[in-house]
Amino acid sequence: MNQDEPAIRIDDLTKSYGRKRVLERLSLSVPRGSIFGFVGLNGAGKTTTIRCLLGLDRYQGGECRVLGLDAARQSLAIRQRVGYMAESQKMYDFMTVKQIIHWVGRFYPTWDDSLASALCEQMQLPPTDKVGVLSKGQTSKLALLLALAHRPELVILDDPTLGLDPIARRDFMRDVIGQLQSRGVTVFFSSHLLYEIEPVVDWVCILHEGKALKISRTDALRESVKSVMLRPRDGASLAGVPGILDVQQVDRRVSVVVEDLKAARPALDRCSADGLEVADLNLDEIFEAYVIGRRELAGVGPDVAPE
Amino acid sequence: MFVRIEPASRVPIYRQIMDQVKYQIANGTLAPGDRLPSVRELARRLATNQNTIVKVYDLLGGDGWVVRRQGDGTFVARSPDALTRTERHRRVGQILAQAATQAVHFHIDRQELHDLLNAEIDAIEKDRTRHESG
Amino acid sequence: MSDQTLHQSKGSRGEGPSSRAPHWLRLLGPLLRSQWQQQRWQVVLCAVVMSVLLAATVRAQLISTREAGTLILWIGGFVLTGFLAIGPIGSERANGTWQHLRALPAPGATIVLAKWLFGVRSVVGIVLLATLAGWLAGRGLFVPTQWLLLSGVLAAFALGGWYTVLLLATLRSRNEYEAAMMVLSVSIIGVIWFLVAAMRYSGDPLLNICALVGVAHPMACGTYVFHILDRGETGVFMVATIAVSAALWWIGPIVVLGWLSRRSMTTSRMPEARS
Numbered sequence: 001m002n003q004d005e006p007a008i009r010i011d012d013l014t015k016s017y018g019r020k021r022v023l024e025r026l027s028l029s030v031p032r033g034s035i036f037g038f039v040g041l042n043g044a045g046k047t048t049t050i051r052c053l054l055g056l057d058r059y060q061g062g063e064c065r066v067l068g069l070d071a072a073r074q075s076l077a078i079r080q081r082v083g084y085m086a087e088s089q090k091m092y093d094f095m096t097v098k099q100i101i102h103w104v105g106r107f108y109p110t111w112d113d114s115l116a117s118a119l120c121e122q123m124q125l126p127p128t129d130k131v132g133v134l135s136k137g138q139t140s141k142l143a144l145l146l147a148l149a150h151r152p153e154l155v156i157l158d159d160p161t162l163g164l165d166p167i168a169r170r171d172f173m174r175d176v177i178g179q180l181q182s183r184g185v186t187v188f189f190s191s192h193l194l195y196e197i198e199p200v201v202d203w204v205c206i207l208h209e210g211k212a213l214k215i216s217r218t219d220a221l222r223e224s225v226k227s228v229m230l231r232p233r234d235g236a237s238l239a240g241v242p243g244i245l246d247v248q249q250v251d252r253r254v255s256v257v258v259e260d261l262k263a264a265r266p267a268l269d270r271c272s273a274d275g276l277e278v279a280d281l282n283l284d285e286i287f288e289a290y291v292i293g294r295r296e297l298a299g300v301g302p303d304v305a306p307e
Numbered sequence: 308m309f310v311r312i313e314p315a316s317r318v319p320i321y322r323q324i325m326d327q328v329k330y331q332i333a334n335g336t337l338a339p340g341d342r343l344p345s346v347r348e349l350a351r352r353l354a355t356n357q358n359t360i361v362k363v364y365d366l367l368g369g370d371g372w373v374v375r376r377q378g379d380g381t382f383v384a385r386s387p388d389a390l391t392r393t394e395r396h397r398r399v400g401q402i403l404a405q406a407a408t409q410a411v412h413f414h415i416d417r418q419e420l421h422d423l424l425n426a427e428i429d430a431i432e433k434d435r436t437r438h439e440s441g
Numbered sequence: 442m443s444d445q446t447l448h449q450s451k452g453s454r455g456e457g458p459s460s461r462a463p464h465w466l467r468l469l470g471p472l473l474r475s476q477w478q479q480q481r482w483q484v485v486l487c488a489v490v491m492s493v494l495l496a497a498t499v500r501a502q503l504i505s506t507r508e509a510g511t512l513i514l515w516i517g518g519f520v521l522t523g524f525l526a527i528g529p530i531g532s533e534r535a536n537g538t539w540q541h542l543r544a545l546p547a548p549g550a551t552i553v554l555a556k557w558l559f560g561v562r563s564v565v566g567i568v569l570l571a572t573l574a575g576w577l578a579g580r581g582l583f584v585p586t587q588w589l590l591l592s593g594v595l596a597a598f599a600l601g602g603w604y605t606v607l608l609l610a611t612l613r614s615r616n617e618y619e620a621a622m623m624v625l626s627v628s629i630i631g632v633i634w635f636l637v638a639a640m641r642y643s644g645d646p647l648l649n650i651c652a653l654v655g656v657a658h659p660m661a662c663g664t665y666v667f668h669i670l671d672r673g674e675t676g677v678f679m680v681a682t683i684a685v686s687a688a689l690w691w692i693g694p695i696v697v698l699g700w701l702s703r704r705s706m707t708t709s710r711m712p713e714a715r716s
Contacts, residue, residue: 035356177354177355177357178350195314195315199312199353200356202356222319280317280319281317282315
């Protein structure tokens with residue numbers, strides 16, 4: 001595939017488990033070389049999306065292209081070129097670390113034994129210990145090693161820090177950035193701990209109930225989503241304000257979270273009796289506004305979904 | 308160079324890093340000519356995205372706090388004598404405008420504001436003399 | 442340090458994914474090995490128990506060798522095959538390693554083929570080993586060794602085929618319990634099916650037609666062991682039974698799974714044509 005093509009391209013992906021619709025016309029594009037964060041509550045559809053990308057689950061509608069390959073028809077080729085770390089890393093616990101590295105390596109044409117050894121040393125994994133006796137942190141590192149040792153162009157991590165303590169989590173992120181970002185490897189990872197992934201990702205996609213509510217660069221997201229406090233003039237309604245994510249009444253004042261401050265400012269100015277008080281939000285708060293924001297007040301219906 | 312980031316803060320991460328670097332340059336922890344850690348090294352230390360560090364260094368460079376030398380690294384700039392007095396007033400004035408707004412809003416009078424400002428400057432100068440002597 | 446190691450040595454297996462994509466056959470190696478590591482104690486236990494039992498009963502001559510052979514090799518073997526079929530899919534699904542396995546770049550068909558190959562090899566190995574033990578134990582005694590050896594070989598063939606049926610039945614089992622239930626149910630059906638095959642000997646032409654259904658049973662050649670070998674008959678029907686069994690339950694899986702594996706690997710190789 002050529003350099004301009006995105007590492008992952010999902011168009012209108014639709015997937016149901018029986019009658020339950022899990023993914024609803026999901027579309028996103030992951031630029032090559034970027035670190036892309038896929039965030040959502042548990043059950044939002046993150047793991048399902050990842051499984052569709054790797055051909056581990058069938059989907060009913062839409063198209064997924066990973067590294068230019070069709071996920072429905074060429075999933076084996078995708079799995080050869082992509083490093084994957086599943087949410088639960090259950091490996092054969094009767095094998096030793098060394099044995100499992102060697103064993104997995106036989107499945108990958110581009111496996112690099114010396115890189116595997118170097119990573120093993122760097123991550124301080126005891127080669128002769130059985131996988132079954134490793135701690136959770138060590139198991140995660142091993143899973144990461146197995147995902148990286150065949151030098152993939154794209155690495156997909158499904159909630160890789162689940163169950164790790166905070167120190168192990170930071171260590172893990174450090175490993176990911178240090179090993180991958182310098183080499184221009186694209187990283188796609190899902191998580192439900194937003195404040196944790198923010199330092200790490202270039203792009204954020206907020207997934208909720210199978211739909212992508214927002215896809216944006218992390219810094220742009222922070223810069224445009226703001227909380228505004230104002231006292232509405234008599235008779236003023238917020239209906240004309242574009243991109244409202246959350247509205248709350250606080251005594252006689254109203255606190256509004258808007259998607260794009262620049263775009264909403266004129267309308268907000270018009271509504272306000274005495275100016276605007278703008279405050280920054282952290283990523284958790286931004287996420288909450290998108291996912292559980294109340295948009296019913298002042299003529300803003302619950303169906304106003306930001307595009 | 309010691310930098311901490313607070314992940315849950317409302318202040319964007321790049322701004323946190325930038326502010327801390329500026330503070331350390333101002334109070335003498337980082338002397339002119341000192342070499343800042345490489346992008347990779349700092350990203351690794353803070354477990355952050357390398358692009359964030361690049362952004363920080365670019366902004367600091369643009370504002371004249373640091374100098375980037377291709378191949379060598381990033382260094383703390385020599386004292387900003389190159390900037391005219393007007394330019395320096397303009398830059399500080401921008402930040403003072405924010406402080407003034409907050410002060411008026413919270414009903415802090417001129418004297419209080421003055422005292423607060425003095426306290427901050429005292430702290431920086433105390434650090435500075437500490438660094439210069441020891 | 443991390444940068445250095447990353448920029449060193451290129452892959453040890455060629456430059457790009459397309460240049461040396463492994464033939465799916467080569468993936469069987471590691472898959473068989475991991476299956477052995479998982480089931481080796483079960484296999485060894487079965488081999489030892491069966492061999493010792495047969496050797497002992499032949500030696501003791503409390504019951505005739507024929508009865509011993511039928512009981513241990515065929516009926517015992519039937520139970521043991523069921524026992525071995527519970528693990529491969531059921532326990533991997535239960536402990537979560539199945540997901541990990543499926544996520545590897547190996548065709549699903551190859552994974553199943555490896556499990557099948559291992560199971561069949563194990564069953565055949567165990568039965569032949571037990572037969573050998575029985576034969577050795579019977580030396581020096583008046584024992585129908587020819588019958589025993591032939592019976593053992595046919596049992597190995599029949600039970601290998603039966604293993605195929607069981608493995609297919611447990612493909613969707615989510616844990617060992619479900620797999621065990623499936624094995625039990627299919628075994629009961631298998632016994633009834635076998636009895637239908639045995640209708641052949643009732644002499645009634647109508648029932649003979651029913652017996653045609655039984656020809657497809659993997660263990661149908663067993664009916665000869667119990668009846669015909671005694672009377673020295675072989676006949677077309679026996680040959681047909683063995684041929685059908687072999688085609689369905691031995692050659693069939695290899696061909697189908699092999700074809701599916703090859704197809705998976707080739708569709709994956711297609712896009713390498715463009716740069």
